[in-house]
Amino acid sequence: MALLDVTDLDVAYGDIHVIWDVDFSVDAGETVALLGANGAGKTTILKTICGVLSPLDGDIVYGGESITEIAPEEAVRRGIAHVPEGREIFADSTVKRNLELGAYTNRGAMGENLERVYEIFPRLEERAGQRAGTLSGGEQQMLAIGRGLMSEPDLLLLDEASLGLAPVLVDDVFEAIQRINEQGTTVFLVEQDIHNALRVADRGYVLKSGRIELSGSAEELAGDERVEASYLGE
Amino acid sequence: MVSIDLLAQTVSNGVLLGGIYALAALGLSLIFGIMDVVNLAHGHLLMLGGYVAIVLFTMAGLSPLVGMLAAMLVLFVIGIVLQRALLERVVDEGIEQPILVLFGVALVFQNLGQHFLGSDAQSTELTLGIGGIDLGPVLLSPSRTVTFVVAVLLVVLTWLFLEYTSTGHAIRATSQNRAAARYVGIDTDRIYMLTMGVGAALAGAAGSLLSMLFPIDPYVGWSYLLKSFAVVVLGGVGSIIGTLVGGVILGTAENVTALFLGGSYRDVMTFTIFLLVLLLKPEGLFGTGGGGE
Numbered sequence A: 001m002a003l004l005d006v007t008d009l010d011v012a013y014g015d016i017h018v019i020w021d022v023d024f025s026v027d028a029g030e031t032v033a034l035l036g037a038n039g040a041g042k043t044t045i046l047k048t049i050c051g052v053l054s055p056l057d058g059d060i061v062y063g064g065e066s067i068t069e070i071a072p073e074e075a076v077r078r079g080i081a082h083v084p085e086g087r088e089i090f091a092d093s094t095v096k097r098n099l100e101l102g103a104y105t106n107r108g109a110m111g112e113n114l115e116r117v118y119e120i121f122p123r124l125e126e127r128a129g130q131r132a133g134t135l136s137g138g139e140q141q142m143l144a145i146g147r148g149l150m151s152e153p154d155l156l157l158l159d160e161a162s163l164g165l166a167p168v169l170v171d172d173v174f175e176a177i178q179r180i181n182e183q184g185t186t187v188f189l190v191e192q193d194i195h196n197a198l199r200v201a202d203r204g205y206v207l208k209s210g211r212i213e214l215s216g217s218a219e220e221l222a223g224d225e226r227v228e229a230s231y232l233g234e
Numbered sequence B: 001m002v003s004i005d006l007l008a009q010t011v012s013n014g015v016l017l018g019g020i021y022a023l024a025a026l027g028l029s030l031i032f033g034i035m036d037v038v039n040l041a042h043g044h045l046l047m048l049g050g051y052v053a054i055v056l057f058t059m060a061g062l063s064p065l066v067g068m069l070a071a072m073l074v075l076f077v078i079g080i081v082l083q084r085a086l087l088e089r090v091v092d093e094g095i096e097q098p099i100l101v102l103f104g105v106a107l108v109f110q111n112l113g114q115h116f117l118g119s120d121a122q123s124t125e126l127t128l129g130i131g132g133i134d135l136g137p138v139l140l141s142p143s144r145t146v147t148f149v150v151a152v153l154l155v156v157l158t159w160l161f162l163e164y165t166s167t168g169h170a171i172r173a174t175s176q177n178r179a180a181a182r183y184v185g186i187d188t189d190r191i192y193m194l195t196m197g198v199g200a201a202l203a204g205a206a207g208s209l210l211s212m213l214f215p216i217d218p219y220v221g222w223s224y225l226l227k228s229f230a231v232v233v234l235g236g237v238g239s240i241i242g243t244l245v246g247g248v249i250l251g252t253a254e255n256v257t258a259l260f261l262g263g264s265y266r267d268v269m270t271f272t273i274f275l276l277v278l279l280l281k282p283e284g285l286f287g288t289g290g291g292g293e
Helices: A042-049 A072-077 A096-101 A110-120 A122-126 A137-149 A165-183 A194-200 A218-220 A226-232 B004-035 B042-060 B064-085 B096-117 B144-162 B166-175 B178-183 B188-211 B220-237 B240-261 B263-280
Strands: A002-013 A016-027 A033-035 A057-062 A080-083 A153-160 A184-191 A204-208 A211-217 B134-135 B137-139
Touching: A016 A042, A016 A184, A016 A211, A033 A165, A033 A194, A042 A057, A042 A080, A042 A153, A042 A184, A042 B178, A057 B042, A072 A080, A072 B042, A072 B178, A080 A137, A080 A218, A080 B144, A080 B178, A096 A110, A096 A137, A096 B096, A096 B137, A096 B166, A110 A122, A110 A137, A110 A165, A122 A137, A137 A153, A137 A165, A165 A184, A165 B004, A165 B144, A184 A194, A194 A218, A194 A226, A204 A226, A211 A226, A211 B137, B004 B042, B004 B096, B004 B137, B004 B144, B004 B166, B004 B188, B004 B220, B042 B064, B042 B188, B042 B220, B064 B144, B064 B188, B096 B240, B137 B220, B144 B166, B144 B188, B144 B240, B166 B178, B166 B188, B178 B188, B220 B240, B240 B263
Parallel strands: A033 A184, A033 A204, A080 A153, A153 A184
Antiparallel strands: A002 A016, A002 A057, A204 A211, B134 B137
């Protein structure tokens, strides 16, 4: 059974309908990529899964239970961590405090989770006492992902984790995503970087103007020229 | 010619009064720092807190210190109700709408006070079995000393709460980045309610303490709002130590002004400080000059 099952999803911002009849699923243990051009609606879908937005219509089932109208804090409690686009860290707090806040709903295993995050991102341990706002862009992205892991999620939602990073850091981030998945966390990632996303993902979906245009295994999509075409308009 | 002894006494009274000003300003600073809401009803919440102590004192003979605890409880609830019933609808709609709503709330409180409690000024009296503290030229009166100590204690407790509890951490996280706070699982609506509750409770405590020193009437809200503003601007938003220092500076400056120019010039001094700080050092003495976002 799928860990996350989304059916007939429709989402609107006020009168503006942006997501139309979207269906997809993510199995436990998988890494699944949601690809698409800027403005296709990828971030909207993530925000709807984690409860920041409410759908107009459709069902979101997670671990066998409907979470269609869930509040964001409840989503975190149930094991869904969302690493938002643009890093959204607590800039005036230390790196360590940022990570501790990631464990807000799950303080029990704070020590273990902190160790695990430091093991994946040793840089964060070196910078533990530093104000998060003084970190480089790449380090802030690592912090955002690390903070998401602190709640010990079963499902990690990653929104444009590599956006705006130098190529060498992009490799680091994708390598970290692979490790996180190997350690048992299911990953659903939204990306504009088709190449890297399909390198780490098992399967992918291509979103165009709010509808799923294509889907398939990572290999299939990597060899399908329609994927790149969907980024360039018609 | 004013004698040195009188000046010293005036300054020490001002410092002690400044502790209460700091307490009043802390609530305003919290609500602004965390919710970006300018609480125009803050002085009127303070007035209500004063009246809770006054009513309990005159009707039941309760010590105003007990009255203060009751006032904090009542105002905490009023703050939460304000947030749930009114502010929640406008809090993310820019800075103007909450100002209008809270201006209306202030007028309602003022008129309710006038209707039910009358326009006459009333006060409480702190009866303690101790005398003042004699420091040579300066005599620290028992009521001024006790109100100062209680006010500073409440400021310190608020700081400890924000610094060392997980709820305090969640409040500070919300003030830095509300979106990120929601992503880590903080119920930011609850944090806003708590913030309004705590902010109002601190105003209520300040009102009760002030009722032991000065008469309270339903119209004092605007004046104490202005003083609280001046302290926040002087100390810098978000700085607790700045709020304490700002309170003490304002209390002292007011008392010295009253000594040389007469009591009616107190608010002139408050305004002058307010404008000078905005002109010369708009981020305040201890301000960071900007929030987390």
